[in-house]
Amino acid sequence: MxxxxxxxxxxxxxxxxxxxxxxxxxxxxxxxxxxxxxxxxxxxxxxxxxxxxxxxxxxxxxxxxxxxxxxxxxxxxxxxxxxxxxxxxxxxxxxxxxxxxxxxxxxxxxxxxxxxxxxxxxxxxxxxxxxxxxxxxxxxxxxxxxxxxxxxxxxxxxxxxxxxxxxxxxxxxxxxxxxxxxxxxxxxxxxxxxxxxxxxxxxxxxxxxxxxxxxLEESASHSKDIEKNERFILSTIDITSFFIKKFSLSPTNLYYQALNEYYYTLYSGYKNSGNYTKAMHYA
CATH class of the missing domain: 3.90.550.10 (Spore Coat Polysaccharide Biosynthesis Protein SpsA; Chain A)
Structure with missing residues (x-):
């Protein structure tokens, strides 16, 4: 060096x-x-x-x-x-x-x-x-x-x-x-x-x-495993929630739209995998 x-x-x-x-x-x-x-x-x-x-x-x-x-x-x-x-x-x-x-x-x-x-x-x-x-x-x-x-x-x-x-x-x-x-x-x-x-x-x-x-076929942000995707998405929501609280922010409609998209992704993924209990949780 x-x-x-x-x-x-x-x-x-x-x-x-x-x-x-x-x-x-x-x-x-x-x-x-x-x-x-x-x-x-x-x-x-x-x-x-x-x-x-x-x-x-x-x-x-x-x-x-x-x-x-x-x-x-x-x-x-x-x-x-x-x-x-x-x-x-x-x-x-x-x-x-x-x-x-x-x-x-x-x-x-x-x-x-x-x-x-x-x-x-x-x-x-x-x-x-x-x-x-x-x-x-x-x-x-x-x-x-x-x-x-x-x-x-x-x-x-x-x-x-x-x-x-x-x-x-x-x-x-x-x-x-x-x-x-x-x-x-x-x-x-x-x-x-x-x-x-x-x-x-x-x-x-x-x-x-x-x-x-x-x-790649498998990574933290891209996976065929719905449970891995769930953990990644929930971690993303946790991050945004943290900064909303830390900086005393007022979430916009755009933010709630993004949340809906996250939860729909999880609903759809679990529904397609046959786990209807989890699908209804996110519905």
């Missing part, structure tokens, strides 16, 4: 991403900037060859800081994973991308940092992303992410795709200190941070397509 202080840090979490991590890292190292940046790649004790590939790239590129665990940190559920990675961040700005996604725009980091440097009232910036269906092995027609339309809209719908973001590190650390997300049972780490940042800073949307989001 180079000793030059970076202006921006790229934070990447990887676990059993042997099939995808090269494409992910290639998207980082191809970035063209007029400032130094670091790439922090954390492997959480993968059981495949992910760590070996990360080690290979770290030996080739001096701005890659590889953190290779011998014990899985996520399974501890004590916040150690986030703590280890966040303590390594040295940049004024931090861009997020998981090890199974990848960037396609070599100027992504430059454009986002340029904007944040000139606009101190903004806490983060994000873009659009293409969607790659891993099961079908193809790019889908639609895009992931959509324009930021204000806080009430964000409270109803998470329109921000994590892999496209660039955030003020100060804002991220303020969020962690205030909310202490490691003490909560939320199933996502990004959406609550957007809701906190959106309340304290402005958020900027660029209509550029800078990356590719990979939809």
């Amino acid at each position: 180079t000793n030059v202080l970076p202006l921006a840090s790229i934070r990447c979490l990887a676990y059993n991403h042997e099939q995808y991590i090269r494409q992910c890292l290639d998207g980082f190292v191809m970035q063209k900037t007029n400032f130094p940046f670091e790439i922090i790649v954390h492997d959480d004790a993968s059981t495949d060859k992910t760590a070996n590939i990360i080690r290979e790239y770290a030996e080739k590129y001096p701005n890659i800081h590889a953190i290779l665990e011998t014990e899985n940190q996520y399974s501890k559920h004590d916040g150690s994973l986030a703590r280890i990675v966040n303590q390594a961040i040295r940049g004024k700005y931090v861009a997020l991308c998981e090890g199974d996604d990848y960037w396609t725009d070599p100027l992504k980091l430059q454009k986002q940092v340029d904007f944040l440097e000139k606009n101190s009232e903004y806490g983060m910036v994000y873009t659009l992303s293409r969607i790659y269906n891993q099961d079908k092995k193809r790019i889908e027609e639609g895009l992931f992410g959509s324009e930021y339309k204000g806080y009430d809209d964000l409270l109803a719908y998470n329109r921000i795709s994590t892999l496209t973001t660039c955030i003020r590190t100060k804002a991220m650390m303020e969020y962690i200190d205030d909310i202490e997300p490691q003490k909560r049972n939320w199933l996502m780490g990004d959406y609550p941070m957007w809701l906190w940042i959106g309340h304290h800073y402005k958020i900027k949307f660029f209509p550029d397509i800078t990356s590719v989001y990979r939809v």
Whole structure:
């Protein structure tokens, strides 16, 4: 790892991403900037060859800081994973991308940092992303992410795709200190941070397509298991309820519309699975 202080840090979490991590890292190292940046790649004790590939790239590129665990940190559920990675961040700005996604725009980091440097009232910036269906092995027609339309809209719908973001590190650390997300049972780490940042800073949307989001057959947010989907949806509702209470907000009709959509999804899923007791609960 180079000793030059970076202006921006790229934070990447990887676990059993042997099939995808090269494409992910290639998207980082191809970035063209007029400032130094670091790439922090954390492997959480993968059981495949992910760590070996990360080690290979770290030996080739001096701005890659590889953190290779011998014990899985996520399974501890004590916040150690986030703590280890966040303590390594040295940049004024931090861009997020998981090890199974990848960037396609070599100027992504430059454009986002340029904007944040000139606009101190903004806490983060994000873009659009293409969607790659891993099961079908193809790019889908639609895009992931959509324009930021204000806080009430964000409270109803998470329109921000994590892999496209660039955030003020100060804002991220303020969020962690205030909310202490490691003490909560939320199933996502990004959406609550957007809701906190959106309340304290402005958020900027660029209509550029800078990356590719990979939809896997099974993940926390995409599953064929209705019970997993239920846990994810209820966690989302818990997050929004938390911030409504914390910031003394008055939910809008748009928010209640989103709630109806969540509950209808659960009603429909349980009805189709033959669990009519659960279906009626959400009806």
